[in-house]
Amino acid sequence: MTKRSWFLALLALAAFSGPAAAWTPDGPVRILVGSAAGGPTDSLARIFVETARARLPQPVVVENLTGAGGNIAAAAAVRARPDGRTFLLGYAALVINNLRGDPPGAVDPTQSLVPVARLATSPAVVMTRASSGIEEFKALLARLRAKGEPASWAPPLPGTAMHVVGEQMVARLGVQAVMIPYRGSAALLPDFLAGRLTFVCDNPTVHLSYLQDGSTRALAVAAAQRSALLPEVPTLAELGLPGIDFTSWLGVLAPVGTDPAAIAAMAEIAQASVSGAEARARLAAIGLEPAPTGSEEFRGLIAGDLARWKPAVAAVQGQMQQ
Known part of the structure; x- marks a missing residue:
């Protein structure tokens, strides 16, 4: 040999x-x-x-x-x-x-x-639609604090990790936002893209193509560190809300x-x-x-x-x- x-x-x-x-x-x-x-x-x-x-x-x-x-x-x-x-x-x-x-x-x-x-x-990601004019997290906070029509948001399902993340964020910010229940990410997507939701809190999997083509915008990730999938998006901790982390x-x-x-x-x-x-x-x-x-x-x-x-x-x- x-x-x-x-x-x-x-x-x-x-x-x-x-x-x-x-x-x-x-x-x-x-x-x-x-x-x-x-x-x-x-x-x-x-x-x-x-x-x-x-x-x-x-x-x-x-x-x-x-x-x-x-x-x-x-x-x-x-x-x-x-x-x-x-x-x-x-x-x-x-x-x-x-x-x-x-x-x-x-x-x-x-x-x-x-x-x-x-x-x-x-990671859990806080997202808005691009046409909303909300381009960064502080603009979302201003919208949530504004008087007038109440803000609305959605996780993919009530009681899930994304629901817990969203509720923690809203409570820590001291604002009001109505949680709209859906039966999964695919179910909330049409209303989100149509502008019926102020923001969503979800994993990026179903939303990835919309984030990539600019239809939607990621404002924050609820994770201990930035995501390699969305490296330009800050964590909630960076935005002044430490401890909200569900990867x-x-x-x-x-x-x-x-x-x-x-x-x-x-x-x-x-x-x-x-x-x-x-x-x-x-x-x-x-x-x-x-x-x-x-x-x-x-x-x-x-x-x-x-x-x-x-x-x-x-x-x-x-x-x-x-």
Whole structure:
């Protein structure tokens, strides 16, 4: 064997000598997704599955189980046998669902499931339509403080993280704005573009093309730091409202009791799937930022969200019940 052949053989051995090589599923692997096919979460799942299929000898399939803010898919993952053949691609709505107990029995993503790896994040963004004349956050504040027709705003769904962010912002500013309930980002978009809403608070995924063509304008992100997707947009903290931070995460979780070797292998695959320039470009096209972590770091991040958002969610629930 030539020196080149030996070198290539060693590279191949190195590629398959990590955790993924140490564990092999004994049948097809399911990736449960709580959103419909074609959306950003489903697209992320398929990016992840491409890498999993390349590294595992068994088939890997995406199974969409929609409804209840991702809780139907999460509940199915909780009930699944912990044999390393079922994983969930979950998202931060699981935190809010659990804190508000809606639906009843909402899954606790740190107790009922095992966090495997975070894949990506997406910030909460405060947006206005370009034709409103509101070009920056201080102009929005002036509009909210003006007398006359009351301002209106919308999150994608009542009770969600975006609702909590918007209510916190309005309360901290000491202004009044009427929250208009919708059934998802796609439902609020026509009214927003038609000028019936003063602002919206939403993830950028559905709004990305409108932000890019100038139809709408991002005024602030509710995140600890500026988003790579919207680098020119300041954080609420920069604008004088520190502490309003809800960066939505998307990541892989597994049923409790899953073999640690399977957890380690899938964590390695998950992190690899969103690394590199091509992955960054594909995620940016659907309004997501790569943010890979290992299992323990992911668990800590979710636990932090649960603790940090508990009082804010309780406050919004109290308002909704009045």
